[in-house]
Amino acid sequence: NAGVTQTPKFRILKIGQSMTLQCTQDMNHNYMYWYRQDPGMGLKLIYYSVGAGITDKGEVPNGYNVSRSTTEDFPLRLELAAPSQTSVYFCASSYGPREPDTQYFGPGTRLTVL
Amino acid sequence: QQQVKQSPQSLIVQKGGIPIINCAYENTAFDYFPWYQQFPGKGPALLIAIRPDVSEKKEGRFTISFNKSAKQFSLHIMDSQPGDSATYFCAASRTGGFKTIFGAGTRLFVKA
Numbered sequence: 001n002a003g004v005t006q007t008p009k010f011r012i013l014k015i016g017q018s019m020t021l022q023c024t025q026d027m028n029h030n031y032m033y034w035y036r037q038d039p040g041m042g043l044k045l046i047y048y049s050v051g052a053g054i055t056d057k058g059e060v061p062n063g064y065n066v067s068r069s070t071t072e073d074f075p076l077r078l079e080l081a082a083p084s085q086t087s088v089y090f091c092a093s094s095y096g097p098r099e100p101d102t103q104y105f106g107p108g109t110r111l112t113v114l
Numbered sequence: 115q116q117q118v119k120q121s122p123q124s125l126i127v128q129k130g131g132i133p134i135i136n137c138a139y140e141n142t143a144f145d146y147f148p149w150y151q152q153f154p155g156k157g158p159a160l161l162i163a164i165r166p167d168v169s170e171k172k173e174g175r176f177t178i179s180f181n182k183s184a185k186q187f188s189l190h191i192m193d194s195q196p197g198d199s200a201t202y203f204c205a206a207s208r209t210g211g212f213k214t215i216f217g218a219g220t221r222l223f224v225k226a
Contacts, residue, residue: 004157031212042203042218043158050212058213090157094214100146100165101207101214105157 001026004106006091012112013081021076021109023091031096032074033103034058034066036087043090049074050096081113116141118206120217127194128225135189135220137204142185144206148214149178149189152201161202162189194224 007022025032034046035058045058049068063085065077074093078085088110092103119138127133137147148163164171164178164187171178175192191198201221207214 033213040221043216045213048213056212092157096212097210100148100163100209101211102148102160102163103150103158103214105159108155108157 003027004091004093004104006089006106006109008109009107010110012114013078014114015081015083017081018077018079019081019111021078021089021091021111023074023076023106024072025074025091025093025104026072027093027095027104028071029093029095029104030071031094031101032068033092033094034064034074034076035090035092036060036085037090037108038087046076046089078111083113085111086113087111116215118204118215118217120204120220122220123218124221124223126223126225129195131194131224133191133194133198133222133224135202135204135222136186137188137206137217138184138186139206139215140185141206141208141215143208143211144215145209146207147178147180147187148205148207149176150203150205150216152203152219154200158201158203191222194222196224196226198222199224 035043047066091106150158151161152158177190204217
């Protein structure tokens with residue numbers, strides 16, 4: 001199993017550009033999450049999904065959009081990138097809903113907006 | 115009620131020392147308390163976890179102590195090594211709930 005994979009690993013965007021961060025898991029997990037981690041800081045939940053077709057906002061959703069058309073994939077869309085979105089983005093997944101919520105994280109995407 | 119408060123923010127210990135990281139929660143519905151370890155440039159990974167029906171759990175050099183009445187839990191690292199230098203996150207969740215609540219993280223540096 002590859003676990004949770006994320007692409008790209010690094011990206012530099014100009015202000016106003018858009019991009020999609022890809023996330024795929026091969027563990028047949030129901031729950032998937034997107035977090036951002038600013039330098040030296042903790043994890044902030046952007047969006048989460050409890051199954052295909054079901055998504056909901058976390059604590060910092062502004063400027064982002066998600067979709068979940070399959071169990072495996074949970075892409076994060078940035079529209080009109082801003083310098084405040086410079087961060088490291090982690091995708092995670094967990095079994096849910098009858099299991100303890102152990103989250104499996106991807107390796108992250110480091111995004112810089114200039 | 116959804117917060118998990120973690121302290122200290124950073125910690126420096128000598129090799130062989132026993133760093134202790136503390137967390138406190140308010141929501142008594144939480145029933146799963148994992149700790150995650152994150153090395154620089156990597157994603158967090160599960161280190162050890164505990165349920166509230168036990169007061170202590172050991173895995174190798176890592177021990178979780180859990181105080182249900184005080185709503186507190188802590189991570190102890192015995193005989194710490196430079197390779198333990200990382201950021202540690204405590205967390206809490208409720209089975210069947212949708213989200214895990216993470217603490218703010220503790221940056222640990224173990225001096226050789």
